[in-house]
Structures are given as structure tokens and as C-alpha cells.
Amino acid sequence: MPTVSAQGKTFTCETGANLRKVLLSNGVDLYNEGAKVINCLGFGSCGTCAVEVQGEVSEPKGKEKFRLSLPPHSSKSNLRLACQTQVLGDVTVTKHEGFWGQKAETKWQG
Template sequence: MPTVTAQGKTMQCEAGANLRQVLLAHGVDLYNGQAKVINCRSLGTCGTCAVAIEGEVSAPNWKDKARRSLPP
């Protein structure tokens, strides 16, 4: 079971879980500063909620690949 640490909180989630939903369910603020007002509302186009991942991850899907092909 993956372990997620964000803003001093450590939580576990099911493999394949939506990270955004897991963080919100545990009261983690996804945005800070101006990003609280100016963000893409979870469309995956702005990069303000980007995370660093350690360990094994699944292969990127088409949406991940498309997003990474664009500038931040």
C-alpha cells in the first residue's frame, strides 16, 4: 500500500488511487499563494499541484504524456 507524505501528514492509500482525491480527503491544501485563485481546477494543465514521487510508479498514460509535452 503506497504511503503519501504531504505538509507534515503521512497517509496510506490504495495502489492506483487518485492522488488529488487522497490529499483532499486528508485535508491537504493543494495550492498555496496565488495558485489558490489561479489554477486549472484539476484539469492537469497548469502544473501548480505538481508533486515529486519516490519509488516505483505506473507508466504514464496518454494524458500524462500530452501534459509533459507542453511547457509549464
């Protein structure tokens, strides 16, 4: 079972599990500011669950690539949408500041 490290916590999940669901079910504060209330609930359209992921995860696909190409995100960033990412191996997740988690400053690390 893969290990996920986020916000000072470490836990396991099934291979192929959705990263957003894994983080939320383990009490990780995934959303910044008002995004805790206003988000797309995992449909990949708002971009507020953007995180930096190190480790083995699924490749980005169309919906995620499209959303991350729109401001305030950038297709050149190394962010992923947690709601569109499957955990395939051990990962460390970092959340950045900003409503969409798009800023350079780190909010929390794995």
C-alpha cells in the same frame, strides 16, 4: 494499503487511488499561490498540481506527458501531475516553489 508521505504528514490510501484526491482529502496544501483558486480541478490541463514523487505510482500517459512538455514545465523534469497519478505503493511527495510548482526550490517535503 499504500502509505503516502507529504507535507510532514503520513496517511494511507487504496491502491490505485488518485494522488491529487488523496493529498487534498488529507489536508495537504497542494497548490501554490493563486493556483489554489485557479486550477483545472484535476483535468490535467493546467499543470499546477505538479509534484515530485518517489515510490510506486502509475506511468505518465499522454495528457500528462503533453502538459509537462509545455512551459514553464519541461519534459526533462522529474515532476508528475498529482491529478493524473495513481498511487500503486508507498510514496513520498515533494512540492516545489513557483505557481506551477516548477522551480528547483522546495516548498515542502514528505
